[in-house]
Amino acid sequence: MNSIFHYSILQYHHSQALGEVLNIGLLLWFPEQRQVIFRYPSRLGRISKLYPSFPEKTIKSFFRGITAKTLQLNKKPDIFIKYEQQAQLFPDHEILIRDSSALQFGDVKTGVVYTSDLSKIADDFYWLFLASYDEEETYRGRHDEAYLLTAFKKNLRKRLQGRISRETLDRPITVKPETTGLVYQFPFAWQNGTYNLVKPVSFDLKLQQSITEKVTLNVGQFTVLRPYAEQHNARFDVLVARPKDRGLYKPYDQAVQLLADLPHVKIVEEEQLDSYSEKTAEALR
Incomplete structure (x- = not known):
């Protein structure tokens, strides 16, 4: 029987009144493998063009902070046991505390681990939810x-x-x-x-x-x-x-x-x- 993993979309609530929600990141964690992975777009230029007030610098700072947090959690495998029966609490308790701010994780969903390469799963789901951010980089030359x-x-x-x-x-x-x-x-x-x-x-x-x-x-x-x-x-x-x-x-x-x-x-x-x-x-x- 294949093991399962959980995932949650990081969302930016641009306008609470209008219900404008932007998907800007993806968190996946694998209870059996005791690993958590965070994926996010390297460029947010498209959002900045559509929403001039979008706090790009602040969001990127959060990206770096979340990435650092996942690296720390991957060194503490026992932490995943705590959420085996309460997966929906993991993002808000361990990654980004839920408050009234515009940046929040969405609902927690579950998938089946279909390969031992967890990075491939993360990449596949990134392309499923966030691929549009990378279209502008398709033909980018090497940035040396x-x-x-x-x-x-x-x-x-x-x-x-x-x-x-x-x-x-x-x-x-x-x-x-x-x-x-x-x-x-x-x-x-x-x-x-x-x-x-x-x-x-x-x-x-x-x-x-x-x-x-x-x-x-x-x-x-x-x-x-x-x-x-x-x-x-x-x-x-x-x-x-x-x-x-x-x-x-x-x-x-x-x-x-x-x-x-x-x-x-x-x-x-x-x-x-x-x-x-x-x-x-x-x-x-």
């Missing part, structure tokens, strides 16, 4: 480090209206941590109380192992640079891009969380480049 850096610099020059030269933008910053003999280069730096060193790190890759190797390399680098950051009041602003392959979202989220947990590291996801460029421009003005 060069793409991230170019997008950042383009946004910055636009906001500064040419008041920063290309030579300044293209002049790399060399960092030499004391006592190590090592040398690191960052393509750009700016200051607003802290000395912010910008580094693009793209996870738009094809293999999970590639993501693992890349995050391991960068965790090592920022660990070596920690004394430098403490001595120079520095921060490392890491511009990241997610993979096109939705099946790699989980290792991507784990990689980004590993970097975010490091001291003196700030993560700037691709969708945050506009607001980050604006903050940089304000400091440079």
Whole structure:
């Protein structure tokens, strides 16, 4: 007999009076396998165009928080036993407390585990409920480090209206941590109380192992640079891009969380480049 899983749609209640409800995320949990998975769209541009007041930045912050919570719960398998007879309580008690806010989980439904690959089930149900968000990305080219850096610099020059030269933008910053003999280069730096060193790190890759190797390399680098950051009041602003392959979202989220947990590291996801460029421009003005 196949085991079962439960799922619930994360909904944004845009207008209580008009009954406008937008499906923006999907939570699945597997009691027997003691696993929970959260899937969400990487881009919310379509909603923002339809609803100018849609709090995109806040919603994405919730996405990151929910993802972090699922990673914590997957390390506590006994928690799933508590909800074996009360599955409908799991999302509100363990993921997002139900209150009067616009963001809530919908009704809990049940499905049959039809493959041992739980990520495939999550992907299948994502495409069933949320596929429309990804249609605009179907033909997206690879967003590598060069793409991230170019997008950042383009946004910055636009906001500064040419008041920063290309030579300044293209002049790399060399960092030499004391006592190590090592040398690191960052393509750009700016200051607003802290000395912010910008580094693009793209996870738009094809293999999970590639993501693992890349995050391991960068965790090592920022660990070596920690004394430098403490001595120079520095921060490392890491511009990241997610993979096109939705099946790699989980290792991507784990990689980004590993970097975010490091001291003196700030993560700037691709969708945050506009607001980050604006903050940089304000400091440079």
